Amino acid sequence: MKLATWNVNSLKVRLPHVLQWLEASPVDVLCLQETKLTDDKFPIGEIQAAGYQVAFSGQKTYNGVAILSRHPLSELVKNNPRFDDEQQRIITATIAGIRVICAYVPNGQLVGSDKYEYKLRWLEALQGWLRDELKNYPNLALLGDYNIAPEDADVHDPVAWKDQVLCSDAERAAFRQLCELPLKDAFRLFPQADKLYSWWDYRQMAFRRNRGLRIDHILLSLPLAERCIACEIDKTPRKWEQPSDHTPVIATLKP
DNA sequence: ATGGCCTCGGTTCGAGGA
Numbered sequence: 548m549k550l551a552t553w554n555v556n557s558l559k560v561r562l563p564h565v566l567q568w569l570e571a572s573p574v575d576v577l578c579l580q581e582t583k584l585t586d587d588k589f590p591i592g593e594i595q596a597a598g599y600q601v602a603f604s605g606q607k608t609y610n611g612v613a614i615l616s617r618h619p620l621s622e623l624v625k626n627n628p629r630f631d632d633e634q635q636r637i638i639t640a641t642i643a644g645i646r647v648i649c650a651y652v653p654n655g656q657l658v659g660s661d662k663y664e665y666k667l668r669w670l671e672a673l674q675g676w677l678r679d680e681l682k683n684y685p686n687l688a689l690l691g692d693y694n695i696a697p698e699d700a701d702v703h704d705p706v707a708w709k710d711q712v713l714c715s716d717a718e719r720a721a722f723r724q725l726c727e728l729p730l731k732d733a734f735r736l737f738p739q740a741d742k743l744y745s746w747w748d749y750r751q752m753a754f755r756r757n758r759g760l761r762i763d764h765i766l767l768s769l770p771l772a773e774r775c776i777a778c779e780i781d782k783t784p785r786k787w788e789q790p791s792d793h794t795p796v797i798a799t800l801k802p
Numbered sequence: 803a804t805g806g807c808c809t810c811g812g813t814t815c816g817a818g819g820a
Contacts, residue, residue, distance in 0.1 A: 556808075556809070557810080559810095608810055608817095654818080654820055656818075713820060748807075748820070749820095750807045751806060753807095
């Protein structure tokens with residue numbers, strides 16, 4: 548069982564990449580963020596033709612999330628039921644006995660800004676909701692673009708990024724609170740090479756210079772963490788023409 | 803050198819992303 552997450556930065560632009568990647572990497576579940584499509588524009592046909600069922604929740608211009616699955620999706624929920632949010636950032640479904648939550652955490656823009664305060668409120672509400680969700684669904688996976696680099700090891704230049712958005716103490720504390728639910732960062736369940744990231748700025752040849760951040764994560768409840776045998780970041784699509792600035796993260800679970 | 807790039811909406815620039 549393979550679960551993956553990928554911020555595609557416009558599914559309209561990146562659909563060929565998604566289909567190409569799935570052909571080479573046929574995961575069971577793929578969570579997408581920043582689809583940037585209203586639901587009437589979602590490319591259902593192309594995704595079904597690739598062998599995936601799909602659930603999605605979009606809006607115009609910004610945000611938008613989707614879950615692609617080789618197995619049936621049930622108990623679909625859009626957004627956090629406890630957080631009134633016009634922005635479409637969460638979609639949840641039960642797939643093969645796993646509660647799969649696909650999340651696009653707000654960026655926060657600038658520490659101290661209104662958007663940053665919204666990000667912290669949003670994360671607190673997420674944590675509150677998941678605390679109860681875990682009681683109903685012990686097999687729970689939270690996949691997505693967290694817009695948080697949890698540790699300095701997840702940052703190419705921790706000095707430059709110190710106290711900046713994505714790296715601030717309050718954001719990292721919110722990430723740790725999710726981990727204390729408890730949920731396990733699948734990537735850190737295993738020894739990993741240094742300087743592995745999931746996002747690189749489009750500017751300054753950041754990808755070529757590997758000036759990135761690890762901000763896309765797969766958090767697993769304890770029963771799933773015990774089943775997890777691998778977690779990898781696949782940099783391949785970041786090398787393609789007209790790439791997303793993010794690249795997929797994949798967790799492999801044994802039956 | 804206090805920006806550099808990409809996407810969208812809607813026009814050829816501004817907002818937002820991270």
